[in-house]
Amino acid sequence: MLMEEKLVVKELEQGKELANQLMNSLNNPSSSSKESNEVLISEILHCFENTIAMMMNLDKKALKRSHERSDQSNKKRRMLEKKKTEKVNICIGSGQEGTLLDDGHCWRKYGQKDIHGSKNPRGYYRCTHKFTRGCLAVKQVQKSDTNPLCYEVKYVESHTCDITQSATKHSLPVSEEAEQKLHDAKHSDDTVQHMKPEELMLSIEDLDYKKDIFRTFSFSNHEMDDDFLEWKDLMANLSPTTSESGITNEFHVSPTDDSCFSSLETLLGSTPDLSWM
DNA sequence: CGTATTTGACCTTG
DNA sequence: CAAGGTCAAATACG
Numbered sequence: 001m002l003m004e005e006k007l008v009v010k011e012l013e014q015g016k017e018l019a020n021q022l023m024n025s026l027n028n029p030s031s032s033s034k035e036s037n038e039v040l041i042s043e044i045l046h047c048f049e050n051t052i053a054m055m056m057n058l059d060k061k062a063l064k065r066s067h068e069r070s071d072q073s074n075k076k077r078r079m080l081e082k083k084k085t086e087k088v089n090i091c092i093g094s095g096q097e098g099t100l101l102d103d104g105h106c107w108r109k110y111g112q113k114d115i116h117g118s119k120n121p122r123g124y125y126r127c128t129h130k131f132t133r134g135c136l137a138v139k140q141v142q143k144s145d146t147n148p149l150c151y152e153v154k155y156v157e158s159h160t161c162d163i164t165q166s167a168t169k170h171s172l173p174v175s176e177e178a179e180q181k182l183h184d185a186k187h188s189d190d191t192v193q194h195m196k197p198e199e200l201m202l203s204i205e206d207l208d209y210k211k212d213i214f215r216t217f218s219f220s221n222h223e224m225d226d227d228f229l230e231w232k233d234l235m236a237n238l239s240p241t242t243s244e245s246g247i248t249n250e251f252h253v254s255p256t257d258d259s260c261f262s263s264l265e266t267l268l269g270s271t272p273d274l275s276w277m
Numbered sequence: 278c279g280t281a282t283t284t285g286a287c288c289t290t291g
Numbered sequence: 292c293a294a295g296g297t298c299a300a301a302t303a304c305g
Contacts, residue, residue, distance in 0.1 A: 109282060116294055124296070128281095140296090 007131055008051055015047030053134050084157055091150040105159055107139065119145045127161060135161035 022040040025032035106128035114121050120143035127135040137159040144150035 108280095110299095111297060112283075113295065113297095122295085126297095 008055060011047050011051045015044055015051070018044045018047065050132060053132070086155045088153045088155070089144075089150060090153060091147060105137070105161075115142065118142065127159060129161040133161040135159055137161075 018040055022037060022044065025037055025040065107125040108128045108130075109123055110126050111124035112121050113124070122140050122142040125139045125141065127133075127137040129135040136157045138156040140154040140156070142152045144152055
């Protein structure tokens with residue numbers, strides 16, 4: 001069984017367990033509150049959301065594989081499928097090493113490679129939510145040969161998980177520090193004004209990428225992956241939207257509403273295993 | 278014990 | 292065939 005399939009089974013088992021809890025709760029109204037039932041319902045819905053997202057990701061992969069097998073002349077396809085990549089050169093001042101910062105996303109290292117003609121190896125990172133949310137964001141980080149304080153960061157695909165994780169724990173490479181500066185600089189003019197020139201020097205090669213970074217940090221993705229939008233629409237349809245049920249009217253979700261998760265988050269409060277929301 | 282990183286093997290591409 | 296990219300088992304870490 002594939003890793004993703006195991007996660008799907010795990011998620012469904014959790015959903016089953018939660019449904020059982022809800023059933024017990026409904027059978028014993030005296031020992032349960034309306035609020036606890038609402039939390040259970042939300043968690044069950046959350047399991048569905050996760051499972052569907054994972055299945056869509058699996059389906060996408062399977063389709064891709066079958067196409068690759070059947071399509072003999074797929075050169076044009078490959079040209080069209082070429083992944084969106086953005087390159088960023090980041091230089092940091094000497095006094096900043098050792099400070100743990102993040103770029104608002106959780107990255108997980110999945111490989112490192114010595115690059116022909118380069119002194120420093122290249123690190124390969126993918127989004128932590130690759131399997132749980134189907135986020136395809138990937139980045140490559142390589143220390144510059146000429147300037148040890150400079151890093152070449154290549155982003156492949158943008159995040160579809162739409163999550164910022166600045167308050168969570170991180171184990172990031174040094175280069176992440178510079179990236180945080182990059183994002184901070186974009187996010188706040190004050191930051192730029194107060195930053196000494198020797199502390200931060202950024203070189204962005206692509207203007208579109210600047211926009212992308214800002215979009216990520218302002219919590220609004222306006223150019224999201226088609227599949228993700230499709231998934232969101234599906235979620236919106238699955239989630240109760242009427243106020244008649246009484247229980248569920250607190251998490252009304254419209255298909256065009258970017259904050260479809262935040263309403264659930266509000267309802268669920270600090271439920272530990274929903275912290276990613 | 279669960280999660281993240283390391284690293285050699287394997288796959289893909291030119 | 293070489294170089295870059297990814298996978299996954301082993302290992303480290305909190």
